[in-house]
Amino acid sequence: MRKLTWRFIVAVLVFLTLSRVGLSVWQWTRVHDAGGLWPILLGGWRIDLSLLAMVVALPALFSPWLGHRRWPTRIAAWWLRFWWLLYVLLEVSTPQFIAEYDTRPNRLYFEYLTSPHEVASMLWQGYKLSVGAGLIVFALIAWLGFRLLPTRQPDRAPLRGWLRPVVTVLAFAVLFLAGRGTLQHRPLNASQVAFTNDAMVNTLPLNSLYNVLNAALALGNERSASAVYGKMPEDEMNRIVRQTAGFDGAPLDPQYPSLHRQEPTRQGDKPLNLVIILEESLGAQFVGSLGGAGYTPELDKLSNEGWWLERTYATGTRSARGLEATTTGFLPTPAEAVLKLPRSQRDFFTLGALLDTFGYHTRFLYGGEAHFDNMRSFFYGNGFNEVVDRATFKTSPQFVGSWGASDEDMFNELHQRLLDDGDKSTLTVAFSVSNHTPWEYPAGRIKAEGDPASNANAVRYADWSIGRFFERAKQSPYWNHTVFLIVADHDARVFGASLVPVRHFHIPALILGAGVPVKKDDHIVSQVDLAPTLLSLIGIRSEHPMLGADLTQRYPDRAIMQYGDNYGYLKGDQLIVLRPNQAPTQYHYLLDHEYSANGEKLVPVAVDPSLEKTALAHALWPSWAYSKQRYRLPPKADTEK
Incomplete structure (x- = not known):
């Protein structure tokens, strides 16, 4: 069994390496422009070893105990043969899949299983x-694999008794490390081997079996809102959503019902640059000028210098949800945020994809590891030209905590990148990390109160970093042609007895910079309103x-x-809450400006049927748009017709 396992590992590594080289030679122009062959091979070997460790785990761990016996050897041989067939089948079908869909085999394999007759007819015709x-190549390579993995060659002699537990423990350690693929915080995933904004090239380090299995796991996250909240006719849903958004007349393109033309408020020859600063877990409960604890004197001071949106609400409770709302404008769903879902890994609308068409250099900057929450793959696949994380900082971080470089290090990098951009048109989305448990930050920056490693002191440090950055930004050449947004991704900890604890979705949002009006604004604002507003302020038609x-x-x-499975739609002082398999409920929402221990006040009232329909339409629409792939920029040929 030991020999079988080693033969299988070597055969798979050689086969997948040759496949990768062949695919890279075939697509050499794109591979060369993306950075060459080595990132593909090095990343590929990491992915291959990770999946191999999982596949061979059982034979490898049982080998010291049963490898000398015939029947366990036969079972192990057929187990490895089965996986060999899967590797070969998926890899052999890859060139045609790339030719057709410009990516490795993915979720479409499962979708095609539901239409075998149509697919067979398409392939035949x-x-x-x-x-x-x-089929010929598959048969030949499959036969070769079967020859390499005979079913009747058990190990010649059993291991000595004392060696068996030792070898088993060592094998487990090696398999665990290989399967995890990294000693960093999070296990290896596809995002860690992404290295370019060419989505197809980013799939080459993966092997096709890994990609298909990954897609199969991700399908479990694609919960449809209609299965949770009920159904509504498609036409009615789109009509309500369009009317609520203020879109008059017929859609610009029937395929993309939310597609519309936006005329900017700012007029000028050259659009301004844009910087979006997402602050980790900086809820309104900490912000003095929003009625919070008063840990943010720098942000409170800046609020007098720009457009201070005093009643901004996050769409969710996770970083991926905040990134989704601010960079794509997409409405929340009961499924995972689109950063993690398979159908949105390419051609999904983002600000980066839009501004790229206007000649902007589009960048995502993060103080941690950009494969967290699949950020690297998502942004590279959807219009961002550059992903910068701690490993690729130009400036040397002075303090690195559990989640990455400190906020001041992130801002130092942001400042340097903006200086280096010169006259280029740029979009930069910068995401901080310091205000996250275990609340780590460099000493000597703030006057800590109580336990230094506390949420309150982490907020004080994050605020100090914001103030220090903007002191320099105002004296820099980029200040006069850049619009800045500072906004939280979500609150620090969302909890409460309410079905949707609205006050813990309340976050600070401040727009300032070139041409931005200075005002305090108490209108209710959603995170999804920020991106269209920014486009208007920088002058993008x-x-x-x-x-x-x-x-x-x-x-x-x-x-x-979106609060777990509960969906809240707040219109003025009326809150509609949708829950799985239950009738909607409505409340009169009384805003608690002081964040008191008593919390917010939700007074039950009769459900308004019109408001209920509006809420349901908005709850269902994003799941529909995602599954039908209607949230994208139409191909140029379509828009020119």
Whole structure:
């Protein structure tokens, strides 16, 4: 069994390496432009070893005890043969899949299983030669694998008794490390081997079996809102959503019902640059000028210098949800945020994808490891030209905690990148890490109160870093042609007895910089309203699918909040809550400005049927748009018709 296992590992590594080299040579122009062959091979070996460790775990761990016996050897041989067939099948079908879909095999394998007749007919009518050649190659390589993995060759002699537990423990340690793929905080995933904004090239380090299995696991996260909250006719849903968003007339493109033309408020020859600063877990409960604890004197001071949106609400409770709302304008769903879902890994709308078409250099900057929450793969696959994380900082971090470089180090990097950009048009999304448990930050920056490693002191440090950055930014050449947004991704800890604890979705949001009006604004604002507003302020005339409002032109005065399976739609002082398999409920929401221990006040009232329909339409629409792939920029050929 030991020999079988080693033969299998070597054969798979050689086969997948040759496949990767062949695919890279075939797509050499794109591979060369993305950085060459080595990132593909090195990343590929990491992915291969990780999956191999999981596949061979059982034979490897049982080998010291049963490897000399015939029947366990036969079972192990057939187990490895089965996986060999899967590796070969997926890899042999990869070239045609890339030719057709410009990516490795993915979730479409499962979707095709539901239509075997149509798929078989399509393959027979259009791909006879490719299918025939693929079957021949598959048969030859499968036969070779079966020859390498005989079923009747047990180990010649059993291991000595004392060696068995030792070898088992060592094998477990090696398999665990290989399967995890890294000594960093999070296990290896596809995002860690992504290295370019060419989505197809980013799939080459993966092997196709890994990609398909990964897609299969991700399908479990694609919960449909209609299965949770009920159904609504598609036409009615789209009509309500469009009307609520203020879109008049017929859609620009029937395929993309939310696509609309936005005219900016700012007029000028050259659009401004844009910097979005996402602050980790900085809820309004900490911000003095929003009625919170008063840990943010720097942010409170800056609030007098820009457009201070005093009643902004996050769409969710996780970083991925905040990134989703601010960079894509997408409404929340009961499923995972789109950063993690398979259908949104390419051609999904983002600000980066839009501004890239206007010649902007688009960048995501993060103080930690950008594979967290699949950020690297998502942003590279959807219009961002550059992903910068701690490992690729130009400036040397002075303090690195559990989650990455400190906020001041992140801001130092942001400042340097903006200086280096010169006259280029740029979008930068910068995401901080310091205000996250275990609350680590460099000593000597703030006057800590009580336990230094506390949420309160981490907020004080995050605020200090914001103030220090903007002191330098105002004296820098980029200040006069850049619009800045400071906004939290979500609150620090969302809890409460309410079905949707609205006060813990309340977050600070401040827009300041070139041409931004100075005012205090108490209208209800959702995170999804920020991106359209920023486009207007920097002077971008465009067509896009975002449903958020341009706040320079109108206020919808509504907020949308996903809290686990509960969905909250706040319109003025009325809150509709949708729950799985239950009737909607409505409340009169009384805002608690002081964040008192008593919490917010939700007074039950009769359900308004019109408001209920509006809430349901907005709860269902993003799941529909995601599954139908309607949240994207249409191909240029379509928009030119």
